[in-house]
Amino acid sequence: MRTARLRTAHPVLWAGWAALAAGAVLCVLGWYGVSGERYAERQLPYLASCTVPGAALIVAGAVLLAHGRGAVAAARVEELYDLLVAAEPAGANGSGQAAGAPVAVSREMLRVPGGTLWHRADCPLVEGKAEAVPVDARLVASGGLRPCPLCEPPEATDD
Template sequence: MASSSIPLDSSLAGSTRDTAGAPEGGASWRWEVIRPYAGWGLAVLGAVFIVVGWIGISGESLVAKQMPYLISGGGGVALVGLGVLFLGTEERQRDRARIDQLEAMVADLHSVLLVRADGREPQASGASPAADGGNDALVALPVGQSFHRSDCVMVQGKSNAEPITAREVQARGLKPCRLCEPTLEESDSRT
């Protein structure tokens, strides 16, 4: 009844936080809010038990009378450990959410950087340029050591790039460009 009067933000529904340690049911958002406070509370309560146990043991000389204080001190250590666990996992969940956000941003940046200036999608390394419908003319620079496809960025804007055939490539001993990866079959198909 009280939970129906609490307005829920729509951004909570799309939260990427991991609630694996949260109790079942609709109380997961409450658990996320309470978890750090529960961790600090358990740590402080454990510290109080440790101090009470220490003071109690120091005032008793008989071992039999020291046992209750020893047990409360041991329980205090357990409570401090549980509190630190709650606090540590909360910070780890925040870090995981930040890393997920950074990974999404890097993926977006990666997709933007892979878009070519000429509007074409980047070619897979094993794909044939002729199969993608690319321009199959081969060109080479007069003093160059490699041959290119006519749409290669290495020869765009170069006025001295000349069309070349497969025989000329073999005669001059030209190597294929490592960027556009032309094949000699492209030149044979146009003749």
């Protein structure tokens, strides 16, 4: 799933790379023209027509690349935010649950191997994941796992 912001960032990145390339070509042409002239008054036209605009294009390309990469990063953060936090409880859609109802209510606790959090079985972060396994009470007691802030499982399990 790509957001509109991510789709609009790619043309900015391409424009940045194109401006950098055009600026580099103009700077090389200006250098080549200046290097063939002995007198300064004959070098100035090359500086004015190639090197100065080339340097300006390089600066503009760098600004476009910085802006485009920032837009891509912001779009990715928004996607992650939508996946993690914007999961509304079913009550927000009119299914009968109260608006302040918890996201998950299952008594079964799961974790993802290699993860640092433990979740309720119906938590949106582990729901439907085949690799999710039941929580080991000893691992929770030793502090190896923290409760998920989204589904807020109870502090102690019934295991």
